Amino acid sequence: MTTFLGMPATAPRGVGNLRGEQTFPAAAHDALADSQLRRNLRHATTTIRGKSGKVIAELPDWQPLRDAGSAIKTDVLARLPELLEQLEERVTAAGGVVHWAADANEANAIVTRLVRETGSDRVIKVKSMATQEIGLNEALEEAGIAAVETDLAELIVQLGHDKPSHILVPAIHRNRAEIREIFLREMPGVDPALTDDPPVLAAAARRYLRETFLSTTVAISGANFAIADTGTLAVVESEGNGRMCLTLPDTLITVMGIEKVLPTWQDLEVFLQLLPRASTGERMNPYTTMWTGVTPGDGPQNFHLVLLDNGRSAVLSDPAGRSALHCIRCSACLNVCPVYERAGGHAYGSVYPGPIGAVLSPQLTGIADNASLPYASSLCGACFDACPVKIDIPSLLVHLRNEAPHPRGERAAMAAAARIMDRPRVYAAAQRAAKLARIAGRRGRGLPPPLSGWTAGRDLPEFPEQTFRDWWASR
């Protein structure tokens, strides 16, 4: 048998942050016991839902913008090869260098080599989901290169030796008092009189990072958008740490998933309206930087763009699942999800938590490695309504549940149920037996083995005293 090298491949094991150590039910069980975490998440997600709803209501054309955003992304995926080649050509013509990385290992190797070539042993980073996905910081560290996260929430996570738990605000699980403690403990030179007032905490981060910004010669970023017909890259941010990274160093290395490309410059008019309002709940985020290759005398004079597959082609190969690649990483679906709000981001095990993570991570890794994630949802549909590019996440979840491997006991039980339901007299008998189970007092305790797995994460419905059939017969 020959292996065709062009077959879509999932993200490799042993590198990156797409797979958790526990299944979702086990991890969520621990998270649910943490009442501080639940309070922090409820507070933060309630705040952002209110802000986002208010600024979305200001736009009379929000729905047409969503329709346009969704259609542009569908078009992008259908024409991905030609758009990527066009992007490469335009970036190269503007003085940039384009690299192609088939997976996390290759991307990490390319970036490590590029940093080494500059002679620097330190890089500054602007928050990027792609580089978290591939475990770039860990790879750089192994090569003796320090990666300094400059986004406030990333800094809180890095200083706290913690893991990100939200796409937009990786430290959403921390409240101001916890952030103050982390800064006091881990931030060199911090004022011991630091209070937990958010502006004071922000000022501490400003002082801490200022010298690092001015003295580091290499920066690493992700990209929110890349425009195929102009070769323009865009990074959307708030604090100015992005501007620092994209402006001050001599060398800029941008790692971008291949699905982030947009066909035309004009398409930005759609996404620059959708993203801030859905994401931070602002009319516009404080800063957006756009650059096309290299500008002599202004900003980095060496620009490298690393185009990353790492499982995206595998997602693309499933016609029913590929719309997960429409995601613009706004995190609106996390903020409205009742499961995310209670379980928190760590329970998903991947850098992509919440509803979008539950459909993206299993497709990037192959369903066997994240088989429990499509079940991390009540299918309430709030995520679909909130998604600015109209990804039908509930349908994707159901589709992936069908793809997921099912335990033998569950398959046997389902087959038995199907046989019973096919035969009305057997079904009536089974209903009477279920009544007996009620009398036998199993209520609230779930099903007995070997069916107990089914009720470990579900409430067993209480059987009524009288079945509908009995009621109908005795009417």
Add this chain to the structure above:
Amino acid sequence: MSSKDLILGRVRAALRDAPVAPPVPREYRPAGRPASLDVLVDRLLDYKAEVHRVRQDEIATTVAGLVDGAVIVPPGLPRAWRPAAAVPDDGLAPDRIAAAAAVLTAAAVAVAETGTIVLDAAPDQGRRIITLLPDVHFCVLRPAQVVAAVPDAVARLDPRRPLTWISGPSATSDIELNRVEGVHGPRHLHVLLLDE
């Protein structure tokens, strides 16, 4: 086989069902609506920028009245706008720029609906670094530069230039998802809207 060929081969194999995308519906409000200065001012204030309505000959005194110390200016800034403490950027070192009290620039475009100012590194706006390191940014805006919404700005801007979209002073939502002004970028944004 190069990684480029590998990835493009995988993507082509993934698209073997040859999906055809329907035309993109663009039923949203297009560019070309009239811009309202009042909306712009309202949105700027909402995001904690300060707004001054001034004549051209009042720019220098307004700036001088608000900051004490060196004011970096791009080389192409009109001479009549420059305060006495103006330091033209002729390739200043980053330390020098960071130590300045403020920076004074023009702008390329402003978006009323979002309260956004866009700089495009033209000679009256300068290198991106000069509007990044000082703590106070004064930005002079002509009414003719104000457009209604994002599509108007995208249509006016040249993507080949380095662009910086600025909506209020530096801010973060990273602590409990509340917006806090003032992190790494300028903590104070003053918009000098010209009376013309």
